[in-house]
Amino acid sequence: MRALARRQRRRCGRRPDPRLAIIDTQSVKCLGLRGPCGYDGAKKVVGRKRVALVDVEGHVLALAIVPANVQDRDTLPALDDGKGKWLSLRLALLDGAFTAERCRVVEQDPDQKGFVVLERRWGVERTFGWLSHWGGLHRERVGRLDVATGRLARVASLMAANALNDPA
Template identity: 70%
Template sequence: MVMEAGLDEVARFLELADPPARPNARSARRVMAAVAWHLRTGGGWRALPDGFLPWRTVYGWFRRWVDKGLFAVLMRTLARRQRRCCGRRPTPRLAIIDTQSVKCIGVRGPRGYDAAKRVVGRKRVLMVDAEGHILAMTIVPANVQDCDTLSALDEGKPYWPSLRLGLFDSVFRAKRCEEWCNLHGMRRRVVEKDPDQKGFVVLERRWIV
């Protein structure tokens, strides 16, 4: 039921943001149902089961909405709404930034080798608020050093001009990370490990991202 309600809400947003030009156009609800299947299963577009719209129709609408930046607008809208639900102001002042390297095959974009994680694939770069709501996200090859991934957030950061403090782990100690924060009007704070720490320990507020 939650999934159905979520699809209905996303479909309404898309239809308002990008009204169909023809009265007989496929409904956004049916398109999003197929997109949800694709995201949930990881199956190829051509593998859409019977009962969904033709895969070319689904992929065409999906690419149209991506190119118009509607999913990015949707994520920012949801983040503001969820912050209100948590009793917070819609515009955050704190951001927590981190990366995650994941394995992938060499399809649909470049990949690289992360020697520290021993992963061949891509690196997700995430900026979230104090509640974990995604503020900006991008993907780079896994061989890009963490300190050099921040520039990939340049497109998403300006949508949150209220941000004043960024929390990072120790791999972001480089001077260029501080310069990136200064450029975007934020202070940088590196959350250091305890000198006596042994093994994995959840760091203050860092666990949220």
Template identity: 45%
Template sequence: MSEQTERLPYPSDLSDKEWKLIEPHIPNPPTNRGKKRVHPYREILNGIFYLLRSGCAWRMLPHEFPPWQTVYHYFRLWRLYGIWERINAALRTELRIANGREPEPSAAILDSQSVKTTETRGVRGYDAGKKVKRRKRHILVDTTGLILMVVVHAANIQDRDGAKLVLEQIKGTFSRLQLIWADAAYAGQLVDWVKITCGWVLEIVRRKDDVKGFQVLPRRWVVERTFGWLGRYRRLSKDYEGLTESSQAFIYAAMIHIMSRRLAKIEPLSR
């Protein structure tokens, strides 16, 4: 493992190829300000990805990594400056192009996932369906399941209102976007709101009444698969974060980890 400190690797560590894909998107601070950085960015990222995959607390980060305070500092700093979103967008574009697609999507799928919270302070709400205090993760993905936008909010916000929080943020971002698929929870006035406010078509994918039990719904399975990918990261099994912004950053970080591994299998090492 070149460019790596002397230690045994963890399964979540970045390979040389994966690091070369992410490295150009990590901002370097001005050289004439502050202390000189001691720990390499690659090891800081490895610490964040270890925490994501293992589900451990910051203070339980193995000692082979930089001090947990340093790793947390950069996670927070990159959250504040929107770096996680930018890396997610850059790798998503690269992966779409590598798969023979246009850089931007013309269609997307919308859905939410309700997750339990812990005793950590922060925004949460009562989910009447699950009868427990939770948060909701609202995600918009392209037709391959790559995340376009994430918004985490209290579970007492209805899906239609949560959808507006997502769609208002991406309005004007994706010039090719025309169509969004969603389930019956988003039917009703939201369809007209999307058309009038955003200029997109919101198409509701409904279950067939004559089919009992589980059924795979067209297009809807794509976003469910994305939630399945995120489920491999134990830090996301519940919402442990005090701030919803940190919850969103961890979801983007998980997708960055997933996409870098896929791209590394396609891209040559020299860039």
């Protein structure tokens, strides 16, 4: 995944190693399976949370899956393995549910109603949409978290390889 992300970045005219990342979570339902899952009270979903670290173009840098009852701010350690491969990262954009050092929290304007994509966060929202579309990953189907993370990484790699082969 790292090699594909670097090639995609070069193709977009960017340096191969990103300095800015966007981190977000997505709660998804689980099918009837064994393994860790939880209840996300904010989204009213019984299942798991996908945690994604992407660059500003939406290229996947790291992925992880945790039970849905884990708070967003507590999901950051799940990305530690992936973050360690990107030593060039200097700043991360997060939404208001996260709190961490060296991170810029982007908050919604109090006058806005409903769902609004926040500043520079369209990349991660688009990536979650691609993952759901490409892999049929609207729901989690795998019991073990490491297998589910591997399946998500496989779909992200296929997505990246297809984008590199697409001449448009």
